[in-house]
Amino acid sequence: MKDLGEARKILGIEIVRDQNEKKLYLSQExxxxxxxxxxxxxxxxxxxxxxxxxFKLSHQPCPSTNEEKYEEHSIFIGRW
Structure with missing residues (x-):
């Protein structure tokens, strides 16, 4: 096994350590x-x-077909 040093990212989540404050921050920015x-x-x-x-909300940018809705939903739940 090889030591790769401190982890900086896991599962797409960035890891930031503040050693002075002894705190660990996780960011999905x-x-x-x-x-x-x-x-x-x-x-x-x-x-x-x-x-x-x-501010006025509108349905115009919303998907109209079931296929478009499925594709957008799949993206939101992490298919990509």
Whole structure:
């Protein structure tokens, strides 16, 4: 066996250690960025929740066929 040093990533989760504070942080930031890019939302403006009253939700970008719905759902649950 070969020692590869400290783990930096496991199952897509980044591991960050703060040895001074003796804390371990887990981050899925890269995964979230990948999902946002996949759905074309990486340039979207961030908003606080709850949504502002002027923000209008629409069904237009939603999938319309069962096939489209299945594909989008599969992506959300980690098929890729």
């Amino acid at each position: 890269k995964y979230v960025e990948k999902v946002l890019r996949c759905f074309g939302m990486d340039k979207a403006k961030a908003v606080s929740i709850p949504l502002a009253s002027h």
